[in-house]
Structure formats: structure tokens, C-alpha cells
Amino acid sequence: MSRLRSAAAALAGGGTGTVFALLIAIFAVVAAVNPGFFEAPSLMAFLKQAAPLVILAAGQYFVIVSGNFDLSVGALVGAQVVIAARLIDGEESRTLPVIGLMLLFGAAVGLANGLITTALKVQSFITTLGMLLVLYGAIRLWTGGAPTGSLSESFREAGRMGIENVPLLGQIPWALLIMLALGAGAVQLMRTRFGRVLIATGDNELATARSGGRVDTVRTTAFVLSGLSATVAGILIGGFAGVSAQVGEGMEFTVITAVVLGGVVLGGGQGSVVAAMGGALTLEALFTLFNQLALPASLRPSVQGAIIIAAVAYAARQRRLTSRKPQREARPLTATPS
Amino acid sequence: MHRTRQALAAAAAIGLLAATACTSETPDEPAPEDDQSTAESGDEWFDQAEYDRQLEQRGIEPEGDPAAPWLQAIEPEWVDTAEYAQEGGDHTVCFSNASVSNPWRVTGWITMQQQVEVLQDEGRIGEFRHSDAADDDDQQISDIQAFVDSGDCDAIIISPSTTATLTPAVETACASGVPVVVFDRGVNTDCAVTFIHPIGGYAFGADAAEFLVDELEPGSTVLALRILPGVDVLEHRWAAAQEVFADSDLEILGNEFTGGDAAEIKNIVTQYLQRGDVDGIWMDAGDGAVAAVEAFEDAGQPYPVMSGEDELSFMRKWDETGMTAIAPVYSNFQWRTPVLAASMILSGEEVPAEWVLPQEPITEAELDDYLDRNADMPSLHYAKFGGEDLPGFPDAWRDR
Numbered sequence: 001m002s003r004l005r006s007a008a009a010a011l012a013g014g015g016t017g018t019v020f021a022l023l024i025a026i027f028a029v030v031a032a033v034n035p036g037f038f039e040a041p042s043l044m045a046f047l048k049q050a051a052p053l054v055i056l057a058a059g060q061y062f063v064i065v066s067g068n069f070d071l072s073v074g075a076l077v078g079a080q081v082v083i084a085a086r087l088i089d090g091e092e093s094r095t096l097p098v099i100g101l102m103l104l105f106g107a108a109v110g111l112a113n114g115l116i117t118t119a120l121k122v123q124s125f126i127t128t129l130g131m132l133l134v135l136y137g138a139i140r141l142w143t144g145g146a147p148t149g150s151l152s153e154s155f156r157e158a159g160r161m162g163i164e165n166v167p168l169l170g171q172i173p174w175a176l177l178i179m180l181a182l183g184a185g186a187v188q189l190m191r192t193r194f195g196r197v198l199i200a201t202g203d204n205e206l207a208t209a210r211s212g213g214r215v216d217t218v219r220t221t222a223f224v225l226s227g228l229s230a231t232v233a234g235i236l237i238g239g240f241a242g243v244s245a246q247v248g249e250g251m252e253f254t255v256i257t258a259v260v261l262g263g264v265v266l267g268g269g270q271g272s273v274v275a276a277m278g279g280a281l282t283l284e285a286l287f288t289l290f291n292q293l294a295l296p297a298s299l300r301p302s303v304q305g306a307i308i309i310a311a312v313a314y315a316a317r318q319r320r321l322t323s324r325k326p327q328r329e330a331r332p333l334t335a336t337p338s
Numbered sequence: 339m340h341r342t343r344q345a346l347a348a349a350a351a352i353g354l355l356a357a358t359a360c361t362s363e364t365p366d367e368p369a370p371e372d373d374q375s376t377a378e379s380g381d382e383w384f385d386q387a388e389y390d391r392q393l394e395q396r397g398i399e400p401e402g403d404p405a406a407p408w409l410q411a412i413e414p415e416w417v418d419t420a421e422y423a424q425e426g427g428d429h430t431v432c433f434s435n436a437s438v439s440n441p442w443r444v445t446g447w448i449t450m451q452q453q454v455e456v457l458q459d460e461g462r463i464g465e466f467r468h469s470d471a472a473d474d475d476d477q478q479i480s481d482i483q484a485f486v487d488s489g490d491c492d493a494i495i496i497s498p499s500t501t502a503t504l505t506p507a508v509e510t511a512c513a514s515g516v517p518v519v520v521f522d523r524g525v526n527t528d529c530a531v532t533f534i535h536p537i538g539g540y541a542f543g544a545d546a547a548e549f550l551v552d553e554l555e556p557g558s559t560v561l562a563l564r565i566l567p568g569v570d571v572l573e574h575r576w577a578a579a580q581e582v583f584a585d586s587d588l589e590i591l592g593n594e595f596t597g598g599d600a601a602e603i604k605n606i607v608t609q610y611l612q613r614g615d616v617d618g619i620w621m622d623a624g625d626g627a628v629a630a631v632e633a634f635e636d637a638g639q640p641y642p643v644m645s646g647e648d649e650l651s652f653m654r655k656w657d658e659t660g661m662t663a664i665a666p667v668y669s670n671f672q673w674r675t676p677v678l679a680a681s682m683i684l685s686g687e688e689v690p691a692e693w694v695l696p697q698e699p700i701t702e703a704e705l706d707d708y709l710d711r712n713a714d715m716p717s718l719h720y721a722k723f724g725g726e727d728l729p730g731f732p733d734a735w736r737d738r
Contacts, residue, residue: 034613042612045637049605144738146441148716150651160636241600241629242651243718245440249599291609297567297595 016275018315019262022307023282026289033292040169048162048173049240050284052077052233055179056255057262057280058186058273059229062222064259067202067268068117068124070223071252072131073230076109078248079135080234085149085243086142095154102231109135110227114220124223132252147243159239175236182232186273194218202268258283261308263315270319383573389581392540400696407696408674408724412537414690419531422517423686424492428464431680432491434481436499436523437473440625441649441718446673448735452728453674462681467491475503482507486514493680495519501526501570517683521676523571532679532689536669536697539574543622545699546575546645547582549664550618553643556587558617561610563630565598565623575622591616600629607633618643624665627652631659648700648708651717657709665700671724 030037037043056073063070080102087098113131117124162173189195197213209215237247262279264271286307290300395412402410431454438444454466467485471478478499485491494511496518498504505525511518512529521534550560562579565572576593583590591610596602603626610616611633619630624647631652634641641661646652648665656663672695679689700708700721708721714732725731 036612041637042608045608045612049601049608052601140439144438144444146439146444146718148718148738150717160632237601241604241626241632244598244600244626244629246597246599246625247601249597288609291594291606292613294592 016263016272016278018311018318019275019278019282022261022311023278023285026282026285030285030289030292033289037288037292041171044162044169044171044173044176046284046288047179048159048175050281051173051175051179052159052236052240053251053255053258053284054277054280055182055229055236056233056251057258057276058183059226059233060255060259061186061262061264061271061273061276062198062225063124064256064264064266064276065202065268065271065273066198066219066222067205068219068222069128069256069266070113070226071125071128071256072109072113072135073226073233073255074248074251074253075132075135075139076106076227076230076248077234077237077251078246079139080106080231081238081243081247082139082143082147084155084234084238085147085151087149088152088155089149090152092152092154095152099155099235102235103228106227106231106234107224108227109230110224111220113227114223117223118216118219146245149243151238151243155235156239156242159236159241175240178232178236182229183274183277186277190273194221198222199269203270254283255280257308261311263312263319265319383570384577384581388538389540389544389578392538392578393544395537395694396541396545396697400694407669407722408671409678410696411690412694412696414693416688417531417691418688419517419683420686422493422531422683424684427461429492429681429684430465430467430490431463431493431495431677432485433466433468433495433676434478434485434497435468435470436478436497438470439473442668442670442720444718444738445720445723445735446670448738449671449723449725449728450673450677452725452730452734453677455730456728457677457681462685463677465490466677471499473499475499478504479507482511486511491516493517493519493684495521495676495680496525496530497522497676498525499523517680519676519679519683521672528691531683532691532693534672534675534679534693534695536667536672536695538697539571539668540578541697542666542668543575543578544582545666546620546664547579549645549699550620550643551582551586551588553662554588554618557589558643559589559591559615560618560620561591561607561616562593562620563603563606563622564593564595565625566595572622579620579622588618596626598623598625600626602626604629604633604636608637611637611639615639616642620645621647623647624649624652628655631655631661648721649717650709650712650715650719650721653700653705653709653721654717657705663702665705665721667697667699667722669695669697669724670720670722671695674724 060070060073083105084098084102087101088094109131113124113128116122116127158174158178162171164171166172197208198218200208200213201215201218205215234248258280259276260266260279261282262271262275262277264276286304295303398412400410400412401414404410435447438447454463457463458466469481471481482494482496485494493516496508496511498508498520501524505527508518508520508525509527509529518530519532519534520530524533524535560583562576564576594606596606607616607630619642621627627646627649628651631641631644641659644661644663646656646663646665648667653665675693675695679693682689711726712719712721714736716736716738719735723735725735
């Protein structure tokens, strides 16, 4: 048992095992309720629809593990879809330039969040809450209250279409491939010096700075990555379902919940990006299960809340046990006061 | 220290959970459009007398010119307004708007402003002031109070945010002695000179449900997509649909709340399609209707029989696909009527005490006509906006 535990801990410092166990448990119930769910087309549809949240979770992970929050992502996703619809306005030829512009805008919002948090020393909770309101208000002002324009077919390709007629699977959604590519990129990034400094920053800012880590730079970069992930998520969500005034609403909380569910510790310093993305997948699976069970809409938030608290508490307990093991002290740059 | 941090993290997590729970249920969804009555009897959202009245009103020929439906009225009781008549034409008209937070209200608000310009050019009204409460009851109460306190308003138009909460504010406006015009959602007082609204939510829901019953074979399956619970206008539409479906042989697979979010709609419909056939879709508002249609396309399923709304994105999709559909209408042209009513009242002309505007769904026979008329319009525009004869057409609505 303890070997199993330390295996999980070795993978990600606690939590990873829990979230994937939970994912399997939810899938098992889904399979029992509706065996058809695991046929390729419906599984692919599930992954296509889950991809935006998974990508958003990877972006949020960078910010949270470095000890901050990014509450602006939901508003940013909404803003990006509205911007895309308004600027493209149904013209195919504008698709790529507008996507380029959206990426710049996403990076700029992330950079602003990062610089305000690191240079001006405003707590990220406040910075990004402010950014949420600024984006929400600016978009309302710009559009006169409701989105206008429309997305082009090619813009919608990424979120809606895929590689057709694949043997056994049917359609492999582009969204799934983008999710896997970005996920792999995020994992690689966490293995670089940047990744190590990022975790160390969240764990102990002072010690990291003293040992030569560029704390402010990595934190700002994390916000930029989060802004970019919100942009990609916006492109996929807009592609999946088109423009509506409600796109992105409340997503900041869903994604932070997903990251926490993945065992990433709020306050930073612990957790893996794979687990954060697993948390997003688990949350989407949970929503699917609710639909499959035809659970009354009024009951869903309560059940969702109870399951998440239980999962996080379990992971925290596991972490407390494993943190006494010597392997943790062996890690460099983790001079936590605990 | 370690434990403290864990406790903090747990507390934060719980806070986030509470927030997450809230976001999925917050009634900040603007209640797209509205009729007046609150739930009164029996089933919380079903009022048999009002239901019967609205269904009957659908069959009554409205008085007035059919080319100007915004001036038509169903069974009007005309009231004398001589006491409000004023000399001259530079009357200040003040408008307290609940919000412009959805495309239906944005469309209507543009139409109203265009109508105001015409009245100003004709010298029938002078200054037009407006305030936007952004769906905040308290804000709207203070907006109305500010109009009253200024003493400048010769007439006050109110589109209430919610029924019960705004009632005292409307009474305050009435008590100030100037004529008050209420439209869209109602209030629990009849102190206003006129209350303008289309037939209502029951008629909307019944139009949609009756179409599905007529077009689908007995035993067919129907999925109902709803925006959110607890908003009277939307609940009335669903209550009427349940009434109609109860007398039919259709099987209602479920009724799901979507928040009007296209991604959520597509996700839910996709999941239902994975479990079995869906023959019909009933919606309580057209927001995101296209996403529901796309779910059928992406799943390789035949198009459902569908009720949406007169939002152009849905009507264009309907036309492209040739599916069997109907667009129930919550007459957007009602936004023209209040300013016209105000100018009539200030001239001492009679107006109906309750000004019930016609509310007719757009059927397949009329689809091409309405698409032609709105060819230049953006997709989140409402076909029955009724502003084609205003001088700002089409630019004012196109370049919003």
C-alpha cells in the first residue's frame, strides 16, 4: 500500500492517483448506465467537447502551481469568441489573421495580469478579478450588449470537425489532437528548467529567488501561457458551438475546480500538469454522468461539490502521509517551512 | 504551518465550489423577454385562466392596420388621456430600461431609438433620456427615482427588470403625476396609463408545442431545451408546452437547462442522440438553436422537427437545411410601441389600457419572405423587429 502511495506521489506529488481513480470510477458508472458511451463515436464526441476545458486546465495549472490564480480566463474565453465573430463576420479570408490577432490579445491579457501581479505586487486574485470585470465590461461596451457577426466555416473547423473515416474510431476530432499536442507540450515544458523554477516559486518564493530562480519572470510567463490557453479554448469552443452571449461564463471556477481536483495545491508548489488536465477530464465526465443519470438540475451542484471536496480531502490526506517520506526532502529547492 | 496551508487551501476550494455551484444556477440570465403575470394558482407556474385567455387571443383579429402591427391591439379598452395632453412638441420622454443584455433586447432598443428619431423629427417629442439598469433591480429603482426627482420628464416609459420588486418604483412614477407607460414585463399595479406587451409566454410555448404535436407521428420522442428555471416568462412557455404535450402521444425524453449556452446545448443534444433517437426539439427561446441542429448534423442523424424562435441564425439554418420547423415569436416590434404611446398620450389621444400586441409564429410559408426582408441583418437579429419602414433601416440594425 505504501509502495503504491509513493508511486503515486513520485508521479506527481500526490493527487494524480486520486483523480485518475475517480475518473475510472465515474466512467465505470457511466458504462453501467449507458454501455453505448464507450463506442468510438460517442467517446470521441465526449473528448471533443472536453478538450477546451482540459487545455484551459493546463494553462491554469501553470499559474496555480506558481502560487497565483487566474480568474480572468472565463471572461477571456468569452471575449475571444465575441472578438472572433465580430472581426471575421463570416469572411473566410479573415480567419487566419483574426486567429493571429486573438493569440496576441490572449498573450497581452496574460502579460498584463503577470506584470500587474509581479511588478506592482497586486495579489493575483485581485488582478485577475479586475481583469475579468474589465474584459466583461469592455466587450459589452464594444458590442452594445450582445455579440454580433459570425464565425467562418474554416474558423469552426478546429472545434467542430476532425479526420473523417478513420477505421474503428470514425472521426478523430481536431480538438482531441490539439489537446494531446498541447498537453504533451505542457508536460515537456514542466521538465525544463522553467518548469522546475515555476514549481519551486510556488513552493517557496524566497528560497527560489535566493538560489537564482527568476521568480517574477516565470510567474509572468505562467500568466501568458494561461492567456494563450484561454485563447485556444475560445477557438475550440467557438468552433464547437458557434457564438453565443454566454460563452465562457463561469469557466474560471470550473477550471480552478478541475485543477484542484487534479491534486494541484492552491497556493502553489505541488501537483502535476497531467493531473490538472485529468481533473478537467474528470469534471467533464462527472457532468456527463449527471446527464446520463438525468439528475435534477437543482441537485447537480450539490452532488458535484460533495464529490470534489471528498476527492480533494482524500488527496490532501495522502499527501500528508507521503510528505513524511524522505524522498520529498531530497528534492532541491523545496525548503518549505513545514 | 503545513496544516495551516492545507486548511487555507481547503477553505479556498470550498469557496470555489460554492461559487461554481452558484454560477450554474444564478438567475443573471436576463430573462430574454417577458410577459407580465406572476405565478398565482395551482401548479406554481400554471394559471389556467391566463392560459386560456392567451390561447384565445391568438385567434382574435387585432384592431388596426396589419402593415403596422406595433400599433395593432387585441380587444383594446380605450382610455381617455386628455388630462395628460400638453401644448407644443418638445416634451421630454424618459425611459428606464431593465437592460440590453441579450440580442433580443439589443434589437428592440435600436428599434426604439430609431422610432424616437422619427418622432423628434416630426416635432412630437423633444428630449429623450434613458437609463440602463443592467438587470439590477436596485439600480432600476434608483433610475426611476432619479427621473421623478429631476422633474423634467413629461412621460416615463419603464421596461421593468422584475415584476414584484419594481412595482413600488412604478407606483412612485405614477404618483408623480406624469403619464407612465410600462412594456414587456409587467408589474403588480395598473397605475400606468397603458401596459404594452405581446400576447404572452403561454401562447409562445403552446405555438411551439402544438407544432411538434401536429408534425410528429404519435409515439415520437421530443427533447425540451430550456434556459434556466425559476424565471416566470420562461416557465410559462414550458408550462404551456407541458399542457399541450400531456394531451398528445409524444414521449418527452427530458427537459434540460442549458443556460442558453451554445456549447452546453450541443453537448446535451449530442448525449441524448447517443442514447437513442430524438425526433423533435422544443425550445423555450431560440438562443443557441443552431447548436442543437448542428448536434444532429455532427452525429449523422436526420434533422428533428423543431421549434426555435425568430432569431435569424436559426431561421437561416432552417432555410439552408430545409428542416421542418417553426419560429414562435415574442414580438420584438413591441419596442416601437411605448414611445408612440407616450407621444399619443401627450397629445391627448386615446390608448388601450392594456395594449396587447399581436404575436404570430413564423411558419415555413413565411420563411422566405422574412429572410428576404432581413437579408442584410446580422445573425443575432430578430426577424419580427418591425423597423423596416424607419429611416435608419438597414444601417442602424446592421452596424450595431
